[in-house]
Amino acid sequence: MKKFISIKKKIKKFNKVINVDGDKSISIRSLIFASLATGKSKIKNLLESEDVLNTVNCLKTLGIIIHKKNNTYFVNGVGINNFKYKKKITLDAGNSGTLARLLLSTLINSPFKIKLTGDHSLSKRDFGRIIDPLTNLGAQFYPQNKKKLPLMIKKSNNKKKSKFYEKKGSAQVKSAIMIAALQKKSLTKIIAKKSRNHTENFFKFLNIPTKIKKTKKLDYINIRGVEKFKSFNYNIPSDISSSLFFIALTILTESSQIKIKNVNVNSTRLGAIKILKRMGIKFEIKNIRSYKGEKISDIKVNSPKTIKPIDCPIKFNSSAIDEFLIIFLIAAKAKGISYFKDIGELNQKESPRLKICSKFLTMIGIKNKCTSNSIKIKGNPNLQLKGNYVMKNFLKDHRVFMMSTIAALTLGGNWKIYDPHSANTSFPSFLKLIKKLGGEFILN
Numbered sequence: 072m073k074k075f076i077s078i079k080k081k082i083k084k085f086n087k088v089i090n091v092d093g094d095k096s097i098s099i100r101s102l103i104f105a106s107l108a109t110g111k112s113k114i115k116n117l118l119e120s121e122d123v124l125n126t127v128n129c130l131k132t133l134g135i136i137i138h139k140k141n142n143t144y145f146v147n148g149v150g151i152n153n154f155k156y157k158k159k160i161t162l163d164a165g166n167s168g169t170l171a172r173l174l175l176s177t178l179i180n181s182p183f184k185i186k187l188t189g190d191h192s193l194s195k196r197d198f199g200r201i202i203d204p205l206t207n208l209g210a211q212f213y214p215q216n217k218k219k220l221p222l223m224i225k226k227s228n229n230k231k232k233s234k235f236y237e238k239k240g241s242a243q244v245k246s247a248i249m250i251a252a253l254q255k256k257s258l259t260k261i262i263a264k265k266s267r268n269h270t271e272n273f274f275k276f277l278n279i280p281t282k283i284k285k286t287k288k289l290d291y292i293n294i295r296g297v298e299k300f301k302s303f304n305y306n307i308p309s310d311i312s313s314s315l316f317f318i319a320l321t322i323l324t325e326s327s328q329i330k331i332k333n334v335n336v337n338s339t340r341l342g343a344i345k346i347l348k349r350m351g352i353k354f355e356i357k358n359i360r361s362y363k364g365e366k367i368s369d370i371k372v373n374s375p376k377t378i379k380p381i382d383c384p385i386k387f388n389s390s391a392i393d394e395f396l397i398i399f400l401i402a403a404k405a406k407g408i409s410y411f412k413d414i415g416e417l418n419q420k421e422s423p424r425l426k427i428c429s430k431f432l433t434m435i436g437i438k439n440k441c442t443s444n445s446i447k448i449k450g451n452p453n454l455q456l457k458g459n460y461v462m463k464n465f466l467k468d469h470r471v472f473m474m475s476t477i478a479a480l481t482l483g484g485n486w487k488i489y490d491p492h493s494a495n496t497s498f499p500s501f502l503k504l505i506k507k508l509g510g511e512f513i514l515n
């Protein structure tokens with residue numbers, strides 16, 4: 072495995088049309104729902120990243136037959152509560168919080184203890200956030216009182232609650248409760264702070280009885296479990312979170328333009344676009360069409376003359392949660408001070424992103440003031456780097472690697488960025504696309 076990439080040259084101006092890899096959230100969900108469906112589902116354009124391939128492997132260990140032909144994955148769904156539970160099964164979620172949390176919710180009726188493990192980064196993350204609701208929905212976790220992986224889960228016959236309040240704006244927590252509720256006959260009520268709604272969209276198009284009432288800040292979701300639901304076909308759109316790295320590359324490279332095709336522009340994922348619009352970036356979002364509750368379109372962006380700073384409204388936080396690293400990098404070139412608050416959740420991701428990004432900005436000479444929950448960034452529109460820069464020890468966080476690569480290609484300087492393999496977690500084509508746009512790097 073290559074240890075690091077070196078970048079010594081800025082990327083030259085470009086004007087290109089690209090396709091990015093499939094949406095990670097939808098890829099993981101489509102496999103989980105296809106396994107719980109009755110019959111054979113067909114999934115096209117599945118993201119073949121490590122998080123998603125780990126999903127395939129975990130489901131195979133649970134007895135699901137999955138195979139690939141041409142560009143299509145075929146999943147033989149066994150129906151709700153029908154996994155091949157065995158004693159001594161261990162499932163490995165690798166780096167993926169989404170897989171780990173959603174998978175645990177599918178296992179609440181397991182008669183045997185099933186063990187879930189993860190990599191170094193995932194083993195540091197909080198599972199208390201789903202242990203609590205899933206325990207109340209009738210699961211038991213071992214060892215008791217432990218809040219981190221590895222953990223074991225088993226059915227408990229002790230359902231204690233049917234009403235939940237999801238206060239973090241976490242789609243993983245909301246989805247875990249929804250998938251567990253799907254397997255319970257009685258009614259489950261969830262009051263959830265706004266977050267990405269792909270699970271709700273799956274429930275709707277799969278005709279799972281769900282009532283959703285939306286208010287400005289909260290969603291009220293009522294679910295009654297079903298005995299079974301039908302298999303389906305799904306064509307996965309491209310990932311807006313992956314697209315944002317190339318949008319940032321364009322914004323930070325003079326006189327450039329990019330068009331990214333077939334991107335999922337679901338409004339619960341558009342926080343970064345809304346923030347960047349307020350920072351003076353102009354987007355063209357065209358050819359919008361609806362697909363199974365999602366919205367797909369082509370996105371075009373040109374590099375701007377100047378970037379405006381932002382006092383970022385907290386209403387955008389949840390829908391931009393995976394994009395803040397790249398937004399901070401763009402804020403580093405804004406004309407003035409940007410302020411992002413109530414973003415402590417960033418330290419609960421694959422790495423403590425808020426802390427790591429603050430250190431990164433300091434390394435490249437950008438003044439910033441970071442607390443456990445906020446960051447102020449003093450942008451410098453004339454930022455041009457000349458020295459040597461090493462990016463290392465970021466828990467192999469894929470998004471830290473990709474953000475650093477975009478910085479190196481646009482700001483100048485002589486860079487060594489460790490763990491290039493990490494991009495495969497969510498975006499295996501990342502470096503290939505960088506090359507296609509003319510970016511030069513050496514893998515060492």
Ligand code: S3P
Pocket residue numbers: 095096097169240241242243244246266267392393
């Ligand atoms: C995801 C939800 C978000 C996001 C993650 C994917 C999902 O996490 O950061 O990359 O697919 O539900 P939280 O729900 O924990 O905020």
